[in-house]
Amino acid sequence: MKVTLRTDVLTNNNKAADFNRELFQNSKTLVINLMSSPGAGKTTLLEETVRELSGNYRIAVIEGDLATERDADRIRAMGAKAVQINTHGGCHLDARMVAAALAEFDLDEIDLLFIENVGNLVCPSGYDLGQHHKVAVLSVPEGNDKIPKYPQMFMRTELVLLNKIDLLPYLDFNVGEAKKDLTEINPQSMLIPVSARTQEGLYEWFAWIEGAYLKCVQQ
Numbered sequence: 001m002k003v004t005l006r007t008d009v010l011t012n013n014n015k016a017a018d019f020n021r022e023l024f025q026n027s028k029t030l031v032i033n034l035m036s037s038p039g040a041g042k043t044t045l046l047e048e049t050v051r052e053l054s055g056n057y058r059i060a061v062i063e064g065d066l067a068t069e070r071d072a073d074r075i076r077a078m079g080a081k082a083v084q085i086n087t088h089g090g091c092h093l094d095a096r097m098v099a100a101a102l103a104e105f106d107l108d109e110i111d112l113l114f115i116e117n118v119g120n121l122v123c124p125s126g127y128d129l130g131q132h133h134k135v136a137v138l139s140v141p142e143g144n145d146k147i148p149k150y151p152q153m154f155m156r157t158e159l160v161l162l163n164k165i166d167l168l169p170y171l172d173f174n175v176g177e178a179k180k181d182l183t184e185i186n187p188q189s190m191l192i193p194v195s196a197r198t199q200e201g202l203y204e205w206f207a208w209i210e211g212a213y214l215k216c217v218q219q
């Protein structure tokens with residue numbers, strides 16, 4: 001399926017998001033918009049996800065960064081197709097950038113598309129990319145105050161991956177407190193503690209993806 005962009009799609013974020021959404025629905029591609037502070041572990045989690053799920057699913061990734069192809073190269077090294085978007089200073093991806101990147105894919109050949117947003121806990125949460133799900137990654141070294149201090153991110157995401165739990169013995173992060181803070185801000189959101197380094201908890205993330213994929217193809 002070849003993607004042709006209309007002019008209005010390139011000038012209006014919400015129109016572009018609706019355009020993307022329709023493409024994703026038509027091709028039955030599950031799309032997850034992954035957001036976090038810089039360095040929380042988005043790319044590492046995606047590397048592990050590609051490693052685990054690429055036997056059963058056709059996976060592709062759109063990488064958003066201010067500069068470099070580094071994250072896309074890391075995903076390609078795992079054997080998945082990756083397209084890098086460079087925002088040249090922009091602090092988030094918008095739906096028009098994603099729409100333009102979709103021209104590089106054949107969505108009919110992709111089951112799971114992950115969009116790794118620009119590392120930033122503020123701007124990315126405000127932009128609809130047409131995704132099915134928004135997922136936030138929070139990491140243990142960032143500290144317990146991030147959920148209450150950056151509520152917009154956690155209000156708008158339905159799952160939080162608490163990454164780097166292998167570092168819990170060395171830092172004062174309190175997982176129970178994080179769960180309580182999240183429930184106060186967004187009672188519908190789930191928190192899954194994981195370590196992309198040791199693999200702990202990742203099976204729960206993979207099961208969540210598989211459940212979301214089943215719902216997506218049954219719609």
Ligand SMILES: Nc1nc2c(ncn2[C@@H]2O[C@H](COP(=O)(O)OP(=O)(O)OP(=O)(O)O)[C@@H](O)[C@H]2O)c(=O)[nH]1
Nearest residue numbers: 037038039040041042043044119163164195196197
């Ligand atoms: N200890 C530990 N380190 C981790 C874990 N996950 C990622 N890291 C390390 O954290 C650093 C940043 O990881 P990335 O995956 O590049 O983070 P990112 O969120 O993609 O970063 P940006 O794309 O720059 O926003 C790397 O040195 C990783 O090896 C983890 O579970 N535990």
Ligand SMILES: [Mg+2]
Nearest residue numbers: 042043071116
């Ligand atoms: Mg990254």
